[in-house]
Amino acid sequence: MSNATGCACAPTTTDPCSRCDVLLGLPVVHVETVERTETTMTVTVSSSWQLQGCADCGVVAPSRGRRRRVLHDVSHGEVPVRLVWRQRMWRCPEAACPRGAFVEQIPVRVAPRGSITGRAMGWAIGQLRREHATIAGLARRLDVSWWALWRAVKPELERRATDESRFAGVTSLGVDEHVWHHANPKTRGPKELTGMVDLTRDDQGRVHARLLDLVPGRSKKAYADWLTARGQEFRTGVQVAALDPFGGYKSAIVDQLEDATAVLDAFHVVKLGTQVVDEVRRRVQQDTTGHRGRKGDPLLGIQTILRAGAENLADKQQARLARAIEADERHEEVFVAWQCAQQLRAAYRQQDLTDGRHLAEKILASFRRCPIPEVARLGRTLRRWREAFLAYFATGRANNGPTEAMNGIIELHRRLARDYRNRENYRLRMLLAARGLTP
Numbered sequence: 001m002s003n004a005t006g007c008a009c010a011p012t013t014t015d016p017c018s019r020c021d022v023l024l025g026l027p028v029v030h031v032e033t034v035e036r037t038e039t040t041m042t043v044t045v046s047s048s049w050q051l052q053g054c055a056d057c058g059v060v061a062p063s064r065g066r067r068r069r070v071l072h073d074v075s076h077g078e079v080p081v082r083l084v085w086r087q088r089m090w091r092c093p094e095a096a097c098p099r100g101a102f103v104e105q106i107p108v109r110v111a112p113r114g115s116i117t118g119r120a121m122g123w124a125i126g127q128l129r130r131e132h133a134t135i136a137g138l139a140r141r142l143d144v145s146w147w148a149l150w151r152a153v154k155p156e157l158e159r160r161a162t163d164e165s166r167f168a169g170v171t172s173l174g175v176d177e178h179v180w181h182h183a184n185p186k187t188r189g190p191k192e193l194t195g196m197v198d199l200t201r202d203d204q205g206r207v208h209a210r211l212l213d214l215v216p217g218r219s220k221k222a223y224a225d226w227l228t229a230r231g232q233e234f235r236t237g238v239q240v241a242a243l244d245p246f247g248g249y250k251s252a253i254v255d256q257l258e259d260a261t262a263v264l265d266a267f268h269v270v271k272l273g274t275q276v277v278d279e280v281r282r283r284v285q286q287d288t289t290g291h292r293g294r295k296g297d298p299l300l301g302i303q304t305i306l307r308a309g310a311e312n313l314a315d316k317q318q319a320r321l322a323r324a325i326e327a328d329e330r331h332e333e334v335f336v337a338w339q340c341a342q343q344l345r346a347a348y349r350q351q352d353l354t355d356g357r358h359l360a361e362k363i364l365a366s367f368r369r370c371p372i373p374e375v376a377r378l379g380r381t382l383r384r385w386r387e388a389f390l391a392y393f394a395t396g397r398a399n400n401g402p403t404e405a406m407n408g409i410i411e412l413h414r415r416l417a418r419d420y421r422n423r424e425n426y427r428l429r430m431l432l433a434a435r436g437l438t439p
Helices: 018-024 118-130 135-142 146-161 220-230 232-237 247-256 266-289 315-326 329-349 353-369 373-384 386-393 401-416 423-433
Strands: 003-006 030-036 041-046 063-076 079-091 101-103 172-179 192-198 210-216 240-243 261-264
Touching: 041 063, 063 118, 063 135, 118 135, 118 146, 118 423, 135 146, 146 423, 172 401, 192 220, 192 401, 210 220, 210 401, 210 423, 220 232, 220 247, 240 247, 247 261, 261 266, 261 386, 266 329, 266 373, 266 401, 315 329, 329 353, 329 373, 353 373, 353 386, 373 386, 401 423
Parallel strands: 041 079, 172 240, 240 261
Antiparallel strands: 003 030, 030 041, 063 079, 079 101, 172 192, 192 210
């Protein structure tokens, strides 16, 4: 099955075919014929005649006819599209001119030595960013190899990545580590990457997170070096810096972001409280029974209940909790630790930030004096992070949650691509997927 149609516009017109531009999205050129079979679609195009001078000497060059150049364009449904460009050729008549023969170029249509049209590149980048597509899948749609598509897309991603304007206007910054491979670090480099995320709020107070960069390592140096490279103007503009309880990132913020307020992430603080409850439960379990939890042990039966918020427990769950605690007086330690963890949750759940801060200050004063060693250790940890812990209530609930969301997007695209071997390709791909290349 095949058919061919010609362009409805006169081929001798001096302007590109506007109707072909609207219908086919092919500006600058005329569409001469369109042929389609069950497996491919071939569109033959050419540009209008024009007087052409040599780019080196300026002498008017006579035409030497045309040559056919096959390009890959956006697929038509499930059918790959081949764009046959009847490319004009000229030869410079000036004997002393080093240029000799040359051909026409339309940079908006295709790169000088490229095989994929600019429209196809834009479509592919959009699919990668918005539709969670893969390079391999898009290469099949365009009927090209993986490397052909990536070689066409990568320079554009690199150009966007080096554009410093994408760092402008950042007033709130998040940081978190990310494990990008599980291979031997000697052959693939550091396993962990430090990711910086833009947490700036819009006029309505909403955060539209963007991944700003991924750098190798998880240390003060990795974060501080990136901040130094951004320049003084960027560092001065950052007012809030959210982070997990890792001392290396905190030191980098103190050194490089002197005017910023460091905020300890609420999720990780609550997670520390939940871990304390688990540690106390396991210790009491071992002390009372001499073994780890087994079926029928009261404390093992409530381990999932102890990880939940009190406000989420049903009456039946509350009854199970009470029975397990009353089974042995030594289980009271577990209940006290659980109540301490609930106080942490309650501080963050207060509708009034002032009330939340007052409760947080009580936690700082009481936890470190608790006779339960695990709770006392948590109290000392929070006291060391006192300013960053309380900053949550002074910054309109600033937190590192959107940074964790960016990690989720990164993990999704890594799984879609079946892992990465090249860290720079990984960085560019994740910056695109997580809106990092959008100013």
